[in-house]
Amino acid sequence: MTQPLLRVENLQTHFATRAGTVKAVNGVSFDLRRGEILGLVGESGSGKSVTGQSILGLVDLPGRIVGGRVLFDGEDLVTAGEKRLRAIRGRRIAMIFQDPMMTLNPVLSVETQMVEAVLAHDKVGRAEARRRSRDALGRVGIASPDERLAAYPHQFSGGMRQRVAIAIALLHSPDLILADEPTTALDVTIQAQILFEVQTLCRETGTALLWVTHDLAVVSALADRVAVMYAGRIVETGPIADVIQAPRHPYTRGLLDSVPSRNRRGVPLRSIPGMAPSALDLPQGCAFQPRCGRADAACSVMPDLAPDAHAWRCWHPHDADAQGAAA
Amino acid sequence: MTQPILAVSGLSKRFERKLDVVERFARRLGAAVDDSVLHAVSGVDLTVAEGEVVGLVGESGCGKSTLGRMVAGLLTPSDGAIHWRGTDLRDLPPAGRHEANLKIQMVFQDPMASLNPRLRVADIIGEAPVVHRLVPRRNAAEAVAEMMRTVGLDPGYMRRYPHQFSGGQRQRIGIARALAVKPDFLVCDESVAALDVSIQAQIINLFMRLREELRLTYLFISHDLGVVQHISDRTAIMYLGRIVELAPTPELFAAPNHPYAKALLDEAPRVTLEKRRFAPIRGEIPSPLNPPAGCPFHPRCPHAMPRCSQERPDLREVAPGRWSACHLNDAF
Ligand SMILES: Nc1ncnc2c1ncn2[C@@H]1O[C@H](COP(=O)(O)OP(=O)(O)OP(=O)(O)O)[C@@H](O)[C@H]1O
Ligand SMILES: Nc1ncnc2c1ncn2[C@@H]1O[C@H](COP(=O)(O)OP(=O)(O)O)[C@@H](O)[C@H]1O
Ligand code: SF4
Ligand code: SF4
Ligand SMILES: [Mg+2]
Ligand SMILES: [Mg+2]
Numbered sequence: 198m199t200q201p202l203l204r205v206e207n208l209q210t211h212f213a214t215r216a217g218t219v220k221a222v223n224g225v226s227f228d229l230r231r232g233e234i235l236g237l238v239g240e241s242g243s244g245k246s247v248t249g250q251s252i253l254g255l256v257d258l259p260g261r262i263v264g265g266r267v268l269f270d271g272e273d274l275v276t277a278g279e280k281r282l283r284a285i286r287g288r289r290i291a292m293i294f295q296d297p298m299m300t301l302n303p304v305l306s307v308e309t310q311m312v313e314a315v316l317a318h319d320k321v322g323r324a325e326a327r328r329r330s331r332d333a334l335g336r337v338g339i340a341s342p343d344e345r346l347a348a349y350p351h352q353f354s355g356g357m358r359q360r361v362a363i364a365i366a367l368l369h370s371p372d373l374i375l376a377d378e379p380t381t382a383l384d385v386t387i388q389a390q391i392l393f394e395v396q397t398l399c400r401e402t403g404t405a406l407l408w409v410t411h412d413l414a415v416v417s418a419l420a421d422r423v424a425v426m427y428a429g430r431i432v433e434t435g436p437i438a439d440v441i442q443a444p445r446h447p448y449t450r451g452l453l454d455s456v457p458s459r460n461r462r463g464v465p466l467r468s469i470p471g472m473a474p475s476a477l478d479l480p481q482g483c484a485f486q487p488r489c490g491r492a493d494a495a496c497s498v499m500p501d502l503a504p505d506a507h508a509w510r511c512w513h514p515h516d517a518d519a520q521g522a523a524a
Numbered sequence: 525m526t527q528p529i530l531a532v533s534g535l536s537k538r539f540e541r542k543l544d545v546v547e548r549f550a551r552r553l554g555a556a557v558d559d560s561v562l563h564a565v566s567g568v569d570l571t572v573a574e575g576e577v578v579g580l581v582g583e584s585g586c587g588k589s590t591l592g593r594m595v596a597g598l599l600t601p602s603d604g605a606i607h608w609r610g611t612d613l614r615d616l617p618p619a620g621r622h623e624a625n626l627k628i629q630m631v632f633q634d635p636m637a638s639l640n641p642r643l644r645v646a647d648i649i650g651e652a653p654v655v656h657r658l659v660p661r662r663n664a665a666e667a668v669a670e671m672m673r674t675v676g677l678d679p680g681y682m683r684r685y686p687h688q689f690s691g692g693q694r695q696r697i698g699i700a701r702a703l704a705v706k707p708d709f710l711v712c713d714e715s716v717a718a719l720d721v722s723i724q725a726q727i728i729n730l731f732m733r734l735r736e737e738l739r740l741t742y743l744f745i746s747h748d749l750g751v752v753q754h755i756s757d758r759t760a761i762m763y764l765g766r767i768v769e770l771a772p773t774p775e776l777f778a779a780p781n782h783p784y785a786k787a788l789l790d791e792a793p794r795v796t797l798e799k800r801r802f803a804p805i806r807g808e809i810p811s812p813l814n815p816p817a818g819c820p821f822h823p824r825c826p827h828a829m830p831r832c833s834q835e836r837p838d839l840r841e842v843a844p845g846r847w848s849a850c851h852l853n854d855a856f
Contacts, residue, residue, distance in 0.1 A: 386791050
């Protein structure tokens with residue numbers, strides 16, 4: 198098999214805080230092939246964003262990658278210098294954040310920002326750069342893109358700003374897009390339009406996509422594979438249909454069971470008891486123990502994640518044929 | 525039919541506002557950008573029966589919160605009437621209106637932003653019932669403890685501050701605060717939107733249990749169609765300040781009548797086994813500053829006819845209990 202576009206190996210990113218060391222990412226490994234869409238899901242605080250930031254070397258202090266490798270096209274980005282990373286960001290790897298103002302500069306017009314983004318990496322004339330910018334705006338559903346180019350970010354609604362940020366990410370047909378909850382704040386019809394653009398880009402240009410979200414529904418419709426994170430670790434991963442049809446890890450199963458549309462209308466939802474543990478106070482062994490109905494003495498030792506296509510980190514997984522959902 | 529607990533009729537809210545640079549520019553280019561009046565809610569009629577849960581869905585900016593805040597007495601309507609148990613609130617003396625308003629409480633989306641960070645939980649929950657003389661001050665702690673137990677919080681935490689709780693627990697505090705004045709009606713505005721899926725399920729279950737235990741009535745605002753489908757008896761769909769469809773929830777989700785309702789239900793992400801091909805939607809949501817003439821949905825509607833751009837369809841009963849505002853329902 199050919200080498201994956203992105204291979205994350207045993208990534209560990211820790212934050213040294215006054216209260217102790219937060220192991221935000223604690224041994225995360227996954228592969229992403231060209232044209233593939235991987236959904237990274239989990240509750241807030243599970244380490245999804247820090248995983249994405251670590252890939253690009255954008256972890257905030259006091260965070261530090263303390264172990265593992267991030268192989269992008271064979272090159273380790275963990276040991277690459279800042280100059281090298283800057284060349285890769287924007288051109289070969291684009292990032293879309295939940296807050297579009299992470300990408301947009303408030304004091305420059307949209308046209309200036311987009312044209313500069315084109316010129317920074319491509320040897321084309323200004324007119325061509327402007328044409329590409331306008332087309333990119335049109336593709337994310339911004340009406341009258343010609344007039345809108347002249348506007349400044351604050352003149353757009355939140356949803357439109359996010360679409361501008363996404364248009365900038367699409368400008369270069371990058372090899373890889375890291376998207377961190379970019380449609381969480383958007384309306385469903387706008388979200389559908391953006392998912393359509395992203396999906397089209399991946400299919401047509403072979404762009405790979407890492408889509409970070411807590412929304413299982415979006416992942417189920419969009420992704421080829423999914424990785425479920427809990428307390429800094431991947432607890433289950435596999436082809437999306439396999440994981441949704443037969444979740445093996447009790448946490449994945451609990452998440453799917455909590456989705457209202459998978460419950461009979463009007464009856465109490467099946468829910469996971471308790472709440473996510475504090476990152477500073479994880480139990481010994483499997484972090485899901487305090488909330489897990491299957492926990493026993495074996496669970497005080499951390500289970501491994503097998504290197505299989507569909508894998509789970511659990512001593513007492515659910516059966517493959519036991520369908521959880523009623524609907 | 526017995527008297528509804530709440531009936532609003534012709535309810536509207538307009539906001540005056542200044543044009544921004546883009547709009548002034550667009551107007552210079554000849555666009556029909558209206559003066560600076562924003563029509564957030566326009567002529568809404570809605571009745572809610574005692575004990576009922578009515579879901580209110582629609583895209584950002586369509587007027588859900590504005591409608592909810594008028595119902596909860598937090599905003600004054602520009603036009604129209606709110607009847608509480610048969611009485612027009614405008615006909616009540618201030619004291620009576622105040623009493624009615626206490627019976628309608630609101631639960632907000634962001635528990636952190638809606639809780640005063642400098643107050644202890646005991647004061648957040650206990651303040652209003654004491655001020656409104658529902659509970660004598662010397663019994664406040666007891667009342668707070670009872671409220672905390674009702675929403676599934678350990679009363680031992682009543683001396684803590686909001687930041688010492690998780691998101692789900694903070695939402696329980698917000699619910700306990702609303703319940704402390706013994707309301708009959710809760711307006712829940714995106715009350716589970718900020719929560720993780722597993723915690724969201726716990727809070728939805730709490731709302732459903734409270735409905736039974738306290739005989740509450742809800743106006744449940746959410747952009748999440750799955751949540752609304754799960755808990756509401758009837759669902760209202762809003763578009764640009766108006767209700768465009770209102771129907772019993774199972775019927776609406778099984779077969780939406782209004783083209784906008786159809787589009788919304790089609791695009792809503794669901795946990796599926798099939799890979800979806802997302803479809804691009806035509807057009808943008810028009811601005812409430814400059815709502816289109818005729819049917820507000822006509823610029824995006826795949827079924828638009830010439831009549832649709834001239835004549836606004838009224839919300840009419842198209843089948844028993846099913847209301848829709850679309851010209852397609854007129855007999856051919
Ligand atoms: N105080 C205000 N002054 C001016 N305009 C306002 C005010 N409050 C709301 N609006 C406008 O009224 C319209 C309806 O707003 P509203 O908050 O009711 O929408 P919503 O349906 O609750 O949206 P969301 O889903 O984003 O919460 C919007 O265009 C909004 O910008
Ligand atoms: N700058 C920081 N300082 C200290 N801890 C942090 C920082 N950023 C993230 N963390 C911690 O790392 C963990 C994972 O965070 P994050 O990746 O943002 O979660 P997610 O994106 O899954 O919601 C959390 O426990 C969070 O509190
Ligand atoms: S390892 Fe044990 S505690 Fe962890 S998920 Fe599996 S059964 Fe539950
Ligand atoms: S009235 Fe006309 S434009 Fe409006 S929803 Fe019906 S068919 Fe579409
Ligand atoms: Mg995050
Ligand atoms: Mg709102």
